[in-house]
Amino acid sequence: xxxxxxxxxxxxxxxxxxxxxxxxxxxxxxxxxxxxxxxxxxxxxxxxxxxxxxxxxxxxxxxxxxxxxxxxxxxxxxxxxxxxxxxxxxxxxxxxxxxxxxxxxxxxxxxxxxxxxxxxxxxxxxxxxxxxxxxxxxxxxxxxxxxxxxxxxxxxxxxxxxxxxxxxxxxxxxxxxxxxxxxxxxxxxxxxxxxxxxxxxxxxxxxxxxxxxxxxxxxxxxxxxxxxxxxxxxxxxxxxxxxxxxxxxxxxxxxxxxxxxxxxxxxxxxxxxxxxxxxxxxxxxxxxxxxxxxxxxxxxxxxxxxxxxxxxxxxxxxxxxxxxxxxxxxxxxxxxxxxx
Ligand code: NAD
Ligand code: UFG
Numbered sequence: 550x551x552x553x554x555x556x557x558x559x560x561x562x563x564x565x566x567x568x569x570x571x572x573x574x575x576x577x578x579x580x581x582x583x584x585x586x587x588x589x590x591x592x593x594x595x596x597x598x599x600x601x602x603x604x605x606x607x608x609x610x611x612x613x614x615x616x617x618x619x620x621x622x623x624x625x626x627x628x629x630x631x632x633x634x635x636x637x638x639x640x641x642x643x644x645x646x647x648x649x650x651x652x653x654x655x656x657x658x659x660x661x662x663x664x665x666x667x668x669x670x671x672x673x674x675x676x677x678x679x680x681x682x683x684x685x686x687x688x689x690x691x692x693x694x695x696x697x698x699x700x701x702x703x704x705x706x707x708x709x710x711x712x713x714x715x716x717x718x719x720x721x722x723x724x725x726x727x728x729x730x731x732x733x734x735x736x737x738x739x740x741x742x743x744x745x746x747x748x749x750x751x752x753x754x755x756x757x758x759x760x761x762x763x764x765x766x767x768x769x770x771x772x773x774x775x776x777x778x779x780x781x782x783x784x785x786x787x788x789x790x791x792x793x794x795x796x797x798x799x800x801x802x803x804x805x806x807x808x809x810x811x812x813x814x815x816x817x818x819x820x821x822x823x824x825x826x827x828x829x830x831x832x833x834x835x836x837x838x839x840x841x842x843x844x845x846x847x848x849x850x851x852x853x854x855x856x857x858x859x860x861x862x863x864x865x866x867x868x869x870x871x872x873x874x875x876x877x878x879x880x881x882x883x884x885x886x887x888x889x
Contacts (some may be wrong), residue, residue, distance in 0.1 A: 551575045552666075552796060555608050555656060556630030558585035560618035560740045561671070561729055561788060563593055565627065567738070568789035569796075570597040577602040579614075579620050579628065586885035592737045608652035614659035614782070623797050625667035628656055635843070636747055638698035649701035650708070657712055657770075666719045667799040668791060672706055672846055674727045674781070674811070675699040683815070684851035695843035700835045706807075713805040722795040726852050727781035729788050729810030731870035732877035739877030740785075749818065750782070750870070753825050754878035757833055760790035761802045764833060766818050768840035773847055774802045777818035781849035784865030784873070794859040801887070807864060811850025813864040821867075827872035 552569055561584075564875040566576050569591070569807045578590065578601055590601050592855075602621065606613040608630045613813030631649045632638070651668070660666060676699065677685050678692015694700045706723055713719045730750040734740030746752045755761045767774040791810045798806070816824070824832050855861045 550579065550796070550800070551622055552625040553577045553579065553617070553621070553626045554673065555579045555626065555628045555652070558582060558587065558589050559629060561625075561726070561737045561785060562629040563589040564733055564785045565782050565792045566590075566593045566601060567596055567733060568786065568793055569682045570599045570601075572793055575846060577601075577604070577617070577623065579604045579608060579617060580609050580735040581605065581607045584632070585590065586741065588885040592612050593790060596733065596735055596737055603775065604811070605634045609655050611647065611659055614655060615662065618665065619661055620664035623665050624662060624685055625669070625799050626656070626665065627669040627671070627713045627792055627796065628704055628857060629652060629671045633698060634747060635698050638701070638815060639671045642697035645701055646699045650704060650888075651704050653708060656693045661716070664714070667796075668709070668719070669722045669795045669799055670705065670723060672723045673699070674809070676703045676706060676725060677848070679845045681845065681847055683847055684813060685809065685853045687809055687850065687854055710805055717803060719805075720799045721805040722799050723805065723807040724795055725786060725807065725809050727783050727848070729782040729785045730782045731873040732867065734784060734873055734876070736873070736876035736880040739874070739881065741881075749780075750874050753821065754756070754874050755759040757825070757829065757831055757875060758878055760882070764822070764836065765836040765838035767838055767844060768833055769837045770840075771846040773817060775817050775819045778844055779815035779817050779847040779849065781813070781815055782821070782867065782870055783810060783812050783863055784870045787812075787863040787865050791855065791859070791861050794855075794861040806858070808859060809850035809852050810855060811852050813850055814854045814868060815847060815849035820827055824877070825871040828868040847859055862877050
């Protein structure tokens, strides 16, 4: 098959490229490189020994999208492209609404015009809001989001539901990711955050590398067994494999369906620190700090629907995530180089 990946040069997209190329598919990537490096694409080609067709451009630009669809025969699309920093979305909400909503609308318009109606969308567990009915199931009512980034995912889901209602030829798969972590086992591609990382695993890695002095544990007084927040960390290669299954599902079905991509296991911040230290034989400087605004105490998936309908299950362990994240960090202390 020939799959188009918007945002395919980013963290999850680049790992998904590897997975799809290794499964024998052809890949076309559109990315404006606003939060990624073209080196990730070169590295994917090195890992797989296969070529990617890359278009540098913006998914909000319908004329540009029309050109891509006119040039390429495409069977289905994964829409990763989006801005994802929670904190930044609070300070510059209009940039988030403009980019994350316009890109989806422009993409779907172009897809309709070119009669490509199979779409896998990157949503997030953030749409469950502060719902603490764990494990979180896809049929729970959507929550109240705590930031504009979360609302863009919530609104994108609604836009896509309305699209499918109006045109039943569409097939849309909404994937709600839990907490992606780790890297490809080669250490050649991985998460390359700009500036100070917001997320736990990249912060842990940069602390272990000595780039950050210490990890702050945000809140130790939550109503959880050790007082720190619990999340469902999932290896990025498992997440990538979920996209392969979701694409196959989109080709075989019409309508809209939603799947959690998580392991079903929750780990606390303290447990993550312990696991990272154990897997990599090092000590991580850390200290307890006040709670971070907007954090829900506990979030983990019920992944059984993806298991049953997609035939997908996470197979990597927490130690794999810790080892692979550190392998990437150690080999690329400052992320991707400017030139490769
Ligand atoms: P990322 O920032 O590494 O990748 C997103 C890519 O999209 C980047 O390469 C960026 O340059 C590109 N992009 C952004 N806006 C674009 C536009 N208008 N046109 C073209 N390219 C554009 O992020 P990621 O972690 O790989 O996340 C991929 C998707 O998954 C995002 O939609 C994100 O919101 C979602 N998601 C991520 C997480 C997570 O924790 N990483 C969790 C849940 C959902
Ligand atoms: N944490 C720390 N110290 C840090 C960073 C994080 O203690 O330096 C804690 C947080 O308080 C939280 C846990 O580690 O308890 C996980 O935090 P992350 O920021 O890594 O993950 P979140 O679950 O808060 O958010 C992530 C993504 C969101 C997405 C959400 C649900 O960042 O984009 O998962 O999918 F919406």
